[in-house]
Amino acid sequence: MPAEVQPARGALTIGDGATILADASDTGAVTAARLLVARVRTERGLTLQTVDRGKSAIRFVRDAATPKAEGYTLTVTPGGITIAAKDDAGLLYGAMTLSQLLSPDAAFGKPVRVAAVTIRDAPRFVWRGYMLDVARHFHSLESIRTIIDAMAAIKLNTLHLHLTDDQGWRVEIKRYPELTRIGAFRNAPTAGGTAPGPVHGGFYTQDELRTLVGYAQERGITIVPEIDLPGHAQAVVASYPQYGVMGDRPPVSGDWGVNPYLFNVDEPSMTFVENVLDELMAVFPSTFIHLGGDEAVKDQWRLSPAIQARMAALGIKTENGLQSWFIDRLGNYLAKHGRRLIGWDEILEGGLPPSASVMSWRGEKGAVDAATQGHDVVLAPAPTLYFDSLQTPRADEPAGRRYFVGLKDVYAYEPMPAGLAPDKAKHILGAEAPLFAEYMVTPRQVQHATFPRLAAIAEVTWSPREKRDFAGFLTRLDPQRLRYARSGIAAADTEYAVGYAIDGGAGKALRDGKARVTLATQIGQGRIRYTLDGSAPTARSRAYAAPLSVKPGVTIRAAAFTADGRATAAPRAFDTGRQALLTRSSTELTACPKGRAGLRAPVTPEATEWGPVFDINLFDGCSLYPAAPLDQASGFTIDVQRLPRHYGLAHEVTALVSHYNVSRFGELVVRSGGCDGTVVGLFPLPDPATAPARMTYSGKLGGKGDADLCMVFTAPLAGPFYAVATVALTPK
Structure with missing residues (x-):
């Protein structure tokens, strides 16, 4: 939604062959014109032509009086259209607004009548971002370029690439080739058997990334690289054990969540990181370099005599203080090279280094604290802006976190935190939507999770707060969804289903x-x-x-x-x-009392298909068929899926619920009348090393009225996870 729209009298029709005037000596204008031609061709089916002299239907001009960076003025009269701006970004964003005016409906390939109007527009926030995790799953450059094109079309300007994590290192570092020879590949976890899982991985060469950076820059987008440290370091330690704490060489992790491996803090390790940053800065010209800082459980540092001695020598009393020292040193190193450090809000723990900016993901308190201390902040709170959260509770949603975040939730988010003093508001740079890709293997999966919610982020970060209106946004989103379809983007339709x-x-x-x-x-x-x-x-x-x-x-x-x-x-x-009404899939079951099914998991972490998926509570292998109509059934059949148990829970491991098993590999226990009810089925589970991953159990059932069926797996916690795929009651 533009900042200011002034309708006028008359209109102009744009059809095939309409010309765009851009001064050949003005690279920014020529680029904006070329991107406008490409977008209108894709989204409307019209072919526009660029010229560098003469009369034209559309003109790009420079206007030094444009008041704000990235701002523009778009004027439509019966005689033509003018886009004026003082900087390249403004010309580009004016072009993107015009492309929307030229694709307002489903009349693909037909001329467009554009009403006369003057639009004066500029962004509210300077950081309008999206984060793509390419560490958990490697994504092709082609698919990233598709994301970049879609971001530019809605005036987002920052692509944060999460390039490293426990599960993979994705950027070539020529001084340390093992980072990609070893660290870029992992074996997927399995749900049983002795053979290793399939290999997943890949990495980007520096030349490929430079090309990607140029592609993004041309579209007004800065790529901010992230190297996650001091935690999430298992892929690094697998590649170069000497830069870890314990001296061991673990495999590149196939476990999601929080793993224990940390960077060492001795001088060789710090030099290693600085050398990596040198090569990273040579590829990415962004002002900000993201150094993670999240979820670094400090056990390795706490237990290591060498680390404790290092802390004593530095006069540091706590492990959080050591992380602060670690981040501060790297922040100073980046500052010497004209760059700025940004990290997740855990870098506040132990004291915020003066050089740091904060990306606040654990709510907004960290944002307020950091901004109050004079540090710049980007808001990215979970779950509201986390696009790996499912959009609806529907059974046909794919795998992801079971925090349901729809368009209305995203659009309602206000990046300016409540309670922040007015004189500190200048430190709020903006907001971004992170997509962590544990369950995003294919471009289609990424696009489903990203679109159309990314359009809500675009309007939240661009438009004046007082202009935002959800009903109006939905009206504007209707033609935008058509544009996604014409661009080959698999935007989700589940909120509309x-x-x-x-x-x-x-x-x-x-x-x-x-x-x-x-x-x-x-x-x-x-x-x-x-x-x-x-x-x-x-x-x-x-x-x-x-x-x-x-x-x-x-x-x-x-x-x-x-x-x-x-x-x-x-x-x-x-x-x-009758049978359909008596059957429940995993996504229609509920967690047992006092539990929560917080995850929708696929059969394997590398699954490329949409399903099957299973709603599970990672901490308790117990689920309920609520209000089962016992008086309508004579028995039950339960399909069971064995899944990999590949979740790093760190200190949350103490929350795991262990059910005592009375046979070697555990049992499926079925109770009628809830989890304290009568046992109506007891089924020993087979050896996971040799048995198929899918199994079926049946039993007799009776009773009066509706009652909960409780299904508990007692398999040892050291083995695979079990989930109910379907429960089908046998009709009487």
Whole structure:
């Protein structure tokens, strides 16, 4: 949403062959014109042409009076369109606004009538960012360029690349080739057997990254590299054990979460880091260099006599103080080279080094503390801005963290923290949305998690706060979703998809012989239309107005439609058949009392398919089928999936719930009436080294009314994880 829009009289039509005037001696104008041509071709299907002299429908001009950096003025009159700015970024962003004006609807390939208007615009924040984790899963340069193009189109200007972690080192360092020969590759964890998992990995050469940096710079985007330290260092220690603490050589980790490996702090290790930074700075010209600082559990430092002696020699009393010294030294090193250090908010622990800026991810307290002390801050709080959080609770969402963060949640976020003194507001640089890629293996998975939520971040960080309006944003987002589709971006449609809920539950529907079904979308946009005859719904299908009353056995298919007849999402189906109503998938189960299913996990961490997925509580192998209609069933069949247990829990390991096993590999215990109810099934689990990863167990069941079915796995915590895939009750 632009800062200022002044409608005027008249209009101008732009069609194929319209010309764009850009002074050939003005590289910024020529680039903006070229990118405008490319975007309009993709998003509208029109071919515009650039010229460097003569009369033209569209002109780029310089205006030194533009008040703010990255700002522009876009003027549309019946005689032509002018984009004026004082800097290259302003010309680019004016071009991107014009590309939106030229693709306002679904009339692809047709001329566009643009109403006369004057737009004066500039960003609210200087840091408008997105973080892509390429350490957990390596992503191709082509897929990153697609992200960059999409960022530029919505005026985001910072791409934060998370290049290293326990699970992989992704940037070539010529002085230390083992970082990529060893550290860039890992074996995926397995759920049993003795053979190692498949190898995953890859890295970017310095030349490839320089090319990527240039590609991004041309589109107004700065790439900020992140080398995570002093924790998340297992890939480094696997490559060069002498720069670790313990002297051992672990494998590159296949475990997500928090692992114990830290950098050493002796002089050879500090020189190693400084040498790495030298090569990193030669590739990335960004002012900021991100050095992580998060989740560095200090046990190795605390237990190492050598580290303790180093602390004593430096006069440092705590391990948090040692991290502060570590970060401060590297911050000073970067400062000597004209760069600035930024790190996650854990660098506040032990005292914030004067040289540091903070990226606040654990809420906003760190942001307020840092800004109050005069340090610059970028807001990236979890889970609100973490795009690895699922967008909806729907069963057809892929793997990710089960914190549901939709468009409304992202759009409602305000980067300026409450409670910050007005004179410290200048230290809030902006915000970014991190995407940690533990479960993002393919470009499609990344795009689903990123879009369309990234459009909300763009408006939150660009537009004046008083101009923001969620209903208006959704209206503007409708043509933007069309642009994503035309650009080949697999944006999520799950918030727009129709969901179904049976009033009173499945048991009541089966007893009554009819199901009362409520239809709704999470986003609440569009008119829902449905069919009951098995056909796909269209814009002419019956409109939904009130809950439907159907006999069990009917399949409802529905989608929401825009005013011009376009489906806002692919149709979804709901089967009210007896067996369907008696069956629950993993994503329809709940955690046991006092637990939380915080993760939706794939079969393997390298899974490229959308499913199957399993909602699990990492700390307790217990799940519930709530309100199971026992009086409608004579038995049960439970499909079980064995999964890798590959989660670094650090000190949270004490929260693991151990269930006593009475057979060698543990059991599946099924209880009726909740987790303290009657045992109705006891099934020994097979040897995970030899048995298939999928198994099925059946038993008899009876009872009155609805009651919870509790399923507990008692497998030893040192072995793989078990999850319920489906529970199917046998109809009477």
